[in-house]
Amino acid sequence: MTKLKKGTQIELVVENLSFGGKGLARIDGFVIFIDRTIPGQRVLVRITRKKASYAEARVVELLQDSPKAIAPRCMHFGTCGGCLWQNLPYSEQLEVKRNLVWECLAHIGGLSNDFVLPALPSPEIYYYRNKMEYSFAARRWLLPEELELSHLEKPRDFALGLHIKGFYDRVLDIEECHLQSTASVSILKRVRQFALTSELPPYNTHDHAGFWRFLVVRDSKHTGQILVELITAPHRSSSSLVRQLSTLLQAEIPDIRTLVHGISAKKAQIASADTQEVVFGPGYIEEHLGDFRFRISSEAFFQTNSKAARILLDQVSEGCGLTGSEVVWDLYSGGGTMAIGLARAARKVIGFELVQDAVFDAQTNAGLNSVNNCEFVVGDLKDLLRNSSFADNYGSPHVVVTDPPRAGMHPSVVNQLLALEPPRIVYVSCNPATLARDLKVLMKRYRLLRVQPVDLFPHTAHIEAVAVLEIRK
Ligand SMILES: C[S@@+](CC[C@H](N)C(=O)[O-])C[C@H]1O[C@@H](n2cnc3c(N)ncnc32)[C@H](O)[C@@H]1O
Incomplete structure (x- = not known):
């Protein structure tokens, strides 16, 4: 076998796609993961990392495209960290996603993969997102053609757009995006123009100075209502600047129902404010999933793809x-x-949730839908x-639905579930690896009936799955 080390250049043919979305090639059985490739591509790559059992590589040149490849829609495809597979037909993406769930269950969970059903498609494969988080940055990602230029048309020390995968401090100035509404992109451009000409700079992740931090746009796919949240660092002019921008946006984009100004002094780059002020409108929008209304x-x-969320439900x-x-x-x-x-089909539903605001939303949403057999409990x-009093107070559950974040359930939650012994568990997961890990433990007392992948995120490597478990008699 060719001696591989960091920096080696080698020609490979991509065989498959792996968990996380990288292409996979082999030399004499040794696995190499290649960023941004699809099966059937012949590529010249450079090894970027070499471990005992695998290596990672980046494409230097695409020598021959895959017979399956299709033309991507977006001008930013290949640079932006948002989409991975716009060049792979959607039917192939669904097949790959089912296989990824299948492999996690087999390799991590030690389970038979007969349980994994074909992935259900998203009703829309473009413009499906109801939320987008854009970041401001003091380092703009330069396009290859710009690297040659002595004079840039746009400043390099300001950007508002999406992160480049693997570069937490650099942002691509998005001009178009096919995953979200055109109104969202118009808002992005207007805010960028305003912030660029304002007297305050974007936030800089190196020295934690600067003002503009995040722009979050949420748009309802059923009511058309739009919510804009601007997150800035604290500053004495912050209110007046955001108010000026708000007046402008309200006049130019009438679908904006509400604008919220969030202030964050956190060093971490997360679009979450320490304090918030509603600048205009009610501070929320309304979305529908089937017959249900949600604030x-x-x-x-809120599930990011409203139409596919209905299928998930x-x-x-x-x-x-x-x-x-x-x-x-x-x-x-x-x-x-x-x-x-689920409430209309059940005697009683008890929700458990860490975030107090989410519990308030859940209570409001229950009221909006005239559902009065739901209660929500806040806590970890x-x-x-x-605390066994929950079973005493509310009755032992006949069914437990669990929908944890990507990290899956805490081991003590899995063990408590085993002790609780509900006859049925429905596990909703956005990460097949942690799903497989948790199922492996639950299998001590449960039988797996099926795993149904549902695609909420076309063109990305993410997949949602619903696993149905029944207690062993
Ligand atoms: C994937 S979301 C599921 C939301 C909900 N099932 C839905 O469909 O809208 C995960 C939720 O778990 C909550 N969460 C995270 N860690 C938690 C914990 N340790 N205890 C309780 N809730 C937690 C998060 O705040 C978030 O609302």
């Missing part, structure tokens, strides 16, 4: 198999989407489930 405030969790509902007499516990209940969606699940 979404600026930082509340239907799958959860089918997995629960409710007849009207059951007590359901909805773990990690967020703004109450699952709990409210690993502490809440230790």
Whole structure:
């Protein structure tokens, strides 16, 4: 075998796609993961990392494209960190995603993959996102053609757009994006123009100075309402600047229903404000999933693809198999989407959630939908489930729905679930690796009936899956 080390250049043919979305090639069985490639491509790569059991590589030149490749829609494809697979037909993406779930279950969970059903497609594969978080940055990502120029048309020390994968401090100035509404891109451009000509600079992650931090746009796919949140660092002129910008946006883009100004002094680059002020409008928008209405405030969790979320909810509902007499516990209940969606078919639903604001949203959403058999409890699940009074007060659950963040369930939550022994568990996961890890433990007492992948994120390597488990008799 060719002796591989960091810096080696080598020609490879991509065989497959791996978890996380990288292409996979082999030399004499030794695995090499290659960024931004699809099966069938012949590429010249440079090894960027060499480990005992695998290597990582970056493409130097595409020697021959895949017979499956199609033309990507977006001018930023290949540079932007948002989409990975616009050049792969959607039917192929679904097949790959099913295989990724399948491989995680087999390799991490030690489970048979007969349980994994074909992935259900997203009803829309473009313009499906209802939320986009843009970052301001003091370092703009330069395009290859700009590297040659002595004079740049746009300054290099200001950007508003999306991060380049792997570069936390550099941002690509997005001109178009096919994952979100055109109104969202218009707002992005208007805010960029305003901030660029304002007297205050963008936030700099190196010295933590600067003002403009994040722009978050949420747009409802069913009501057309738009919410804008501008997150800035604290500054004495912050209110007056954001108010000027707000007046401008309101006049130019009438679909904006509300604008919120968030202030964050955090060093961490996360679009979450320490304090918020509603500049105009009610501070929330309304979205529909089927017959249900949901109020979404600026930082509340809501499934990003509204139309596919409806399919997810239907799958959860089918997995629960409710007849009207059951007590359901909805773990990690967020703004109450699952709990409210299931309530009409259950006797009682109890939601458990860490974030107080999300619990307020869930309570409001229950009211909006005239659902009065739901209760929501705030706290960390690993502490809440230790407290046996919940089962005493609300009744032991017949069905537990669990929808944890990407890290999966805390081991103590998994163990508490085993001790609780609900007859049925419906596990909604956005990360097949942690799903497989948790299922492996749950298999001590449960049988896996099926795993249904649902694609909420076309053109990316993300996949949602609903696993249905039944207690062993
Ligand atoms: C993937 S979201 C699920 C939201 C909800 N099921 C829905 O469909 O809208 C995960 C939720 O878990 C909550 N969460 C994260 N860690 C938690 C913990 N330790 N205890 C309770 N809730 C937690 C988050 O705040 C978030 O709302």
